[in-house]
Amino acid sequence: MLKIGIVGCGKIAQVRHAPEYSENPDCQITGFYDFVPENAQKLAAEYGAKAYDSLEALLSSGVDAVSICSANVAHASAAIAALERGIHVLCEKPMAVTPEDVEAMIQAQEKSGKFLMIAQNQRFARAHVEARRLISEGAIGRVLAFHTTFGHPGPEGWTGSRNSWFFDKKRAAFGAMADLGVHKTDLMHYLLGEPIVKVTAQIATLDKKYPDGTPITVDDNAFCLYETASGVRGTMHVSWTFYGQEDNSTRIYGTGGILRIYDDPQYSLILEKPDGEIERFALDQLTSNKEQTSGGRTNTGVIDAFVGCLTSGRAPEIDGREAAKAMRVIFAAEQSAREQRTVTVSHP
Numbered sequence: 001m002l003k004i005g006i007v008g009c010g011k012i013a014q015v016r017h018a019p020e021y022s023e024n025p026d027c028q029i030t031g032f033y034d035f036v037p038e039n040a041q042k043l044a045a046e047y048g049a050k051a052y053d054s055l056e057a058l059l060s061s062g063v064d065a066v067s068i069c070s071a072n073v074a075h076a077s078a079a080i081a082a083l084e085r086g087i088h089v090l091c092e093k094p095m096a097v098t099p100e101d102v103e104a105m106i107q108a109q110e111k112s113g114k115f116l117m118i119a120q121n122q123r124f125a126r127a128h129v130e131a132r133r134l135i136s137e138g139a140i141g142r143v144l145a146f147h148t149t150f151g152h153p154g155p156e157g158w159t160g161s162r163n164s165w166f167f168d169k170k171r172a173a174f175g176a177m178a179d180l181g182v183h184k185t186d187l188m189h190y191l192l193g194e195p196i197v198k199v200t201a202q203i204a205t206l207d208k209k210y211p212d213g214t215p216i217t218v219d220d221n222a223f224c225l226y227e228t229a230s231g232v233r234g235t236m237h238v239s240w241t242f243y244g245q246e247d248n249s250t251r252i253y254g255t256g257g258i259l260r261i262y263d264d265p266q267y268s269l270i271l272e273k274p275d276g277e278i279e280r281f282a283l284d285q286l287t288s289n290k291e292q293t294s295g296g297r298t299n300t301g302v303i304d305a306f307v308g309c310l311t312s313g314r315a316p317e318i319d320g321r322e323a324a325k326a327m328r329v330i331f332a333a334e335q336s337a338r339e340q341r342t343v344t345v346s347h348p
């Protein structure tokens with residue numbers, strides 16, 4: 001039985017990591033750590049585990065693996081500390097907040113010989129898995145273009161606070177661009193099987209404010225024009241100001257048809273052919289932030305995939321090197337917006 005520790009005991013630990021580990025028969029959560037001790041104590045009591053008062057104490061407790069669920073800026077240091085002690089790591093997105101930290105995590109993983117998986121859960125959604133299969137089998141011919149969106153009313157609906165670290169550049173580093181943009185950028189890499197190599201971006205804070213009326217210190221909207229290695233062009237809009245229904249949709253346009261993913265309430269995947277034929281697939285629907293905060297939960301598959309890697313010895317598909325490709329695009333988008341020019345991304 002694998003022993004699991006969880007670092008950072010906020011919302012994502014509560015609604016995803018802790019329940020999904022506890023439902024997996026191959027592991028047991030043995031410890032929690034949060035720099036707010038009550039947060040760790042609450043989950044420890046709920047899951048029959050121990051609350052540790054330091055990261056060091058949790059990492060020395062005999063855990064085989066840890067999930068890193070703390071604020072963005074704290075991901076790299078905790079992941080590296082765990083890997084250096086020979087502990088496997090599942091780290092929440094965004095993997096890290098600087099190019100140097102992304103590289104340091106990859107180096108620490110390779111030196112340790114342990115697994116580092118990044119929790120890019122969009123790769124596990126069934127309509128995305130099916131869409132990738134259809135694209136690779138040529139169901140829409142040669143891919144020409146795409147449009148992908150992820151927007152909701154903002155993380156205050158998720159954490160319950162208009163003062164949260166999500167809005168603070170020092171602790172989040174990025175706003176909607178990395179919070180949501182990293183999901184959809186990684187998703188396009190997964191669906192198309194190749195990385196984005198050119199970015200033109202506009203990143204802005206259009207509306208979101210702290211309770212005292214001052215603007216938040218990160219972006220709340222990002223608009224990106226992407227180009228992949230083979231010349232596929234596409235757009236991505238991510239937003240914390242969709243003050244209505246969450247939109248998590250993607251459309252892919254090929255020479256032989258169109259794939260519409262998660263843009264229909266009934267059919268999560270729709271294949272339209274040029275002759276008018278339409279194939280509809282009723283797979284899963286993505287659970288929105290609103291549903292998750294009100295207790296609605298479906299197993300994302302992320303935790304089971306990670307535990308499966310540990311029990312089988314098979315390396316994770318979404319490891320540090322793979323996740324780093326999306327991070328490089330995010331860093332390039334920030335540069336593009338700052339310098340108002342197209343930025344080329346090189347993936348070593």
Ligand SMILES: NC(=O)c1ccc[n+]([C@@H]2O[C@H](COP(=O)([O-])OP(=O)(O)OC[C@H]3O[C@@H](n4cnc5c(N)ncnc54)[C@H](O)[C@@H]3O)[C@@H](O)[C@H]2O)c1
Binds near residue numbers: 035
């Ligand atoms: N994969 C997804 O779809 C998804 C969804 C939501 C959040 N996330 C990611 O999960 C992470 C946590 O987000 P959340 O929504 O749970 O936020 P949250 O504010 O609800 O929880 C964060 C917790 O981490 C603790 N924490 C912060 N810095 C710490 C540190 N240095 N050491 C120990 N504990 C620390 C806080 O006290 C808090 O309890 C973020 O990186 C976020 O981007 C991923």
